[in-house]
Amino acid sequence: MTKKLKIAVIGVGVMGRPHARDVNDLPQTQLVAICDIDRAQADAVAAQFGVAAYNDYRELLAKANLDGIIVATPHYDHTPISIDALARGVHVLVEKPIAVHTKDARKMIEAYESAKAKYPALVFSAMFMQRTYGFWRKVKDLIDSGELGKLVRTTWIITDWFRPQVYYDSGGWRATWAGEGGGVLLNQCPHNLDLYQWFVGMPNRVTGFTAIGKYHHIEVEDEVTAYFEYNNGMVGHFITTTAESPGSNRLEIVGEKGKLIFENGKLTFYRNRQSMFKFIKEATGSFDKVENWVAEIPFQYHDQPGHKHIIENFANAILHGETLIAPAVEGINSVMLGNAIMLSSFLNQTVDLPIDEDAYEEKLQELIKGSKFHKTKHSVKTSDADLDKSFST
């Protein structure tokens, strides 16, 4: 039998607890320790699985004999914990977003690159489990195989992240500049921003319009409209909020060879019989349109929410060199998109990518100074919630 990887979960709140269960259940992994700064929480979860409890991640890294860790703490702590673990040659699977801002994300990637000189097989993965979903894999497949031809426009209306005020009033680090580092772009949308760049790549210019606490008593953004421009001519739109009920999850990707739409769990392809660009040049009638055929695109069934697949892939990458589904180094892109939208909105102007990272961090520090959140051992935890209900799609 192959050896089981010794894994610890750091941060066992709403998300870390199911991760601990999955690590315990998977044949490739063995849960060996729990770490949480909330002593009662760490003890309770550790007792449930009969493993060691730690309250300080540094002590865990120094004392426990680990192959890997899963980081499921609030966002700011993703950076120091990942960096310290990677420097010791411990494999890391970090929750989304990998960091609050690109400077922190860059530090993590640099730490990984330099640790690899000493530990060449080191694995650094991110919890972007929506990359395992059948319909998203099919969207990626259709784009990559050239089925849509040259892309013209990508529009994502992702407004089914509705949260009432009581969600924000549950306290803790959420929806504060000092505790969380942002609002809907940093908490709910990292998955969508990651998928967006996975499908169609990064834009060259970003214009963002955001509203801070427009529908909720919060200090971060709860409504966002962004416009993305690409040097190749494609444009993109990203629209999100936590204040629309019923919300939408509609993705439209338009290329010269047709239009792909995902909505209500269905993937529909309007396939042009000929290139739209060629038709624009050659059509003889003023109101002629390209003939198109409509197809409902089948995709493979996938488990949701799918965290276990990412943990399994992380383990298989360590054990057998399996290709990572979501390498953590790609996690900087969704952070960059979120930061760019906010920076553009703060400056009231279009920003080029990569953004001025110092300017964004400076603005963030200013917001942190005015934040109502002050970190104590008991303020970092949010009240328990039904995790399954928290997911869109």
Ligand SMILES: NC(=O)c1ccc[n+]([C@@H]2O[C@H](COP(=O)([O-])OP(=O)(O)OC[C@H]3O[C@@H](n4cnc5c(N)ncnc54)[C@H](O)[C@@H]3O)[C@@H](O)[C@H]2O)c1
């Ligand atoms: N991938 C997903 O689908 C998904 C879903 C929910 C949350 N998340 C992510 O998981 C992470 C945690 O979110 P949550 O909802 O579980 O939060 P939570 O507040 O419920 O839990 C966080 C836990 O971390 C502990 N903690 C805080 N600082 C710590 C530190 N330095 N060391 C050890 N423990 C520490 C807290 O005491 C708490 O128990 C966030 O990054 C969040 O974005 C991901």
